[in-house]
Amino acid sequence: MQDTQDINRRELLILGATCAAATALPCAEAAEASGTAAPVIAKVTFEVNGKQQTLQLDTRTTLLDALRDHLHLTGTKKGCDHGQCGACTVIAGGRRINSCLSLAVMHQGDRVTTIEGLGTPDKLHPMQAAFVKHDGFQCGYCTPGQICSAVAVLDEIKAGIPSHVSADLLAPPKATNAELRERMSGNICRCGAYSNIAEAISEVAGSAA
Amino acid sequence: MKTFSYERAKTPAEAAAAAERIRGAKFIAGGTNLLDLMKLEIETPTHLIDVNSLALDKIEVLPDGGLRVGALVRNTDLAADERVRREYPLLSRALLAGASGQLRNKATTAGNLLQRTRCAYFYDPNQACNKRQPGSGCSAIGGISRQHAVIGGSEACIATHPSDMAVAMRALDASVETVRPNGATSKIPIAKFHRLPGESPHIETSLQPGELITAVTLPKPVGGTQLYYKVRDRASYAFALVSVALVQQSDGTGRVALGGVAHKPWRVESAEQNLPRGAKATATALLDGAKPTPHNEFKVTLVERTLAAVLAHAKEMRS
Numbered sequence: 015m016q017d018t019q020d021i022n023r024r025e026l027l028i029l030g031a032t033c034a035a036a037t038a039l040p041c042a043e044a045a046e047a048s049g050t051a052a053p054v055i056a057k058v059t060f061e062v063n064g065k066q067q068t069l070q071l072d073t074r075t076t077l078l079d080a081l082r083d084h085l086h087l088t089g090t091k092k093g094c095d096h097g098q099c100g101a102c103t104v105i106a107g108g109r110r111i112n113s114c115l116s117l118a119v120m121h122q123g124d125r126v127t128t129i130e131g132l133g134t135p136d137k138l139h140p141m142q143a144a145f146v147k148h149d150g151f152q153c154g155y156c157t158p159g160q161i162c163s164a165v166a167v168l169d170e171i172k173a174g175i176p177s178h179v180s181a182d183l184l185a186p187p188k189a190t191n192a193e194l195r196e197r198m199s200g201n202i203c204r205c206g207a208y209s210n211i212a213e214a215i216s217e218v219a220g221s222a223a
Numbered sequence: 224m225k226t227f228s229y230e231r232a233k234t235p236a237e238a239a240a241a242a243e244r245i246r247g248a249k250f251i252a253g254g255t256n257l258l259d260l261m262k263l264e265i266e267t268p269t270h271l272i273d274v275n276s277l278a279l280d281k282i283e284v285l286p287d288g289g290l291r292v293g294a295l296v297r298n299t300d301l302a303a304d305e306r307v308r309r310e311y312p313l314l315s316r317a318l319l320a321g322a323s324g325q326l327r328n329k330a331t332t333a334g335n336l337l338q339r340t341r342c343a344y345f346y347d348p349n350q351a352c353n354k355r356q357p358g359s360g361c362s363a364i365g366g367i368s369r370q371h372a373v374i375g376g377s378e379a380c381i382a383t384h385p386s387d388m389a390v391a392m393r394a395l396d397a398s399v400e401t402v403r404p405n406g407a408t409s410k411i412p413i414a415k416f417h418r419l420p421g422e423s424p425h426i427e428t429s430l431q432p433g434e435l436i437t438a439v440t441l442p443k444p445v446g447g448t449q450l451y452y453k454v455r456d457r458a459s460y461a462f463a464l465v466s467v468a469l470v471q472q473s474d475g476t477g478r479v480a481l482g483g484v485a486h487k488p489w490r491v492e493s494a495e496q497n498l499p500r501g502a503k504a505t506a507t508a509l510l511d512g513a514k515p516t517p518h519n520e521f522k523v524t525l526v527e528r529t530l531a532a533v534l535a536h537a538k539e540m541r542s
Contacts, residue, residue, distance in 0.1 A: 051226045073229045096259050097326060109328040115255045119229055120273055167324065175303040178319040178459065183308040199459035200323025
């Protein structure tokens, strides 16, 4: 008994890791024992960055995981995985969405654009170039989501979609700093590059107008 | 996430019948709330019925001058609809005050009404929650209750309804159109759609098992000055501490509904006769019987002050 009582911190950590490994390995058996049904596989075909893709997926697969783990398009990032941070933002059917809160099987026939589909290192999308020019990032983790969101924000303004800060619901919205800040509030940047992000988007909005 | 089978429904009646037939089935449209809860295994459907292919994404003018908003109309599209911006600005404003651009692009009209509470104890499976697990108790009562209900709560639950859109719908006297598994249709006034928690907080609406929302209808425009004020911890992308939806006519009469204070959008029609007398009289009548906790008693004051600000803004707009 003396041994167990004198267990030191290092031994405790090793013991903990062994238990974690032991419980993690036979997960299929554990699932069966708890009555969890086997995964359901479904086929989905959609277009990603102009290329037709057909995947056989566990129905639980989110669009985000399909893009990253199955199509290896790892530009789209997983932040919170609960629709709160915007790192997973992609453009589906012409609209920005949180790809973590959407099932891949629900995108049958859809057209999806990720950061890889906007531009390439040799030929940057104007929004990518503006983010570089204005230092619209530090660590860069949120940046693909920020850029996809920003591209879609300018389309939404062009389409006349109002926002919470639009003073007049009946007037065409403009890409003011207040409008951009409000419309980009679903994209969190922990480095706090917000003012530079807004400047980058403003520049693209100005040159596009 | 638990495993589930998946189907794409072809007609509303077929979807409703499947939902009744398959134990543990749920409808999915935008999925922004359901998938979040499925990842946490708070929602554990065994079968998902994808209703996105049902042609319920139109906004039509009704013969009486009102609007029928299809269940699948996205929050972005409803807020941006020209008729809604012109005739029901309260609804546009409420929608635009909620969530983020990404979420509004996915979230649907019906799904918004069916949102579950964001009570932290509901979201934490280690805590007691009568809404998540009936009979387990309520950790919010006696817990950290700053966000919780100040009126209409019960010994079983003090959660709030999180929707902004529903508060505007309540002030506008919307109705919820549904189809039942037997094919029958029904029209539920929004006042009777959301329930108070009572002893069964897990039952949140008057929908029957398998019943599918097909549309939300708005009566003909009521005019007046329409404003939605939302007070929250940050300027954007946060749930309401308190929100106030106001429709006020030039003679000072009108309607008012509150968000962030109860288990459902809070409206007391008899309190509205006090509107011409101002915020204090109206707020006192609206929150008569309130039982705030020490953490959220500030909401009672905040309702009166927000209403005062809204009424001042409305007066300014009329002058």
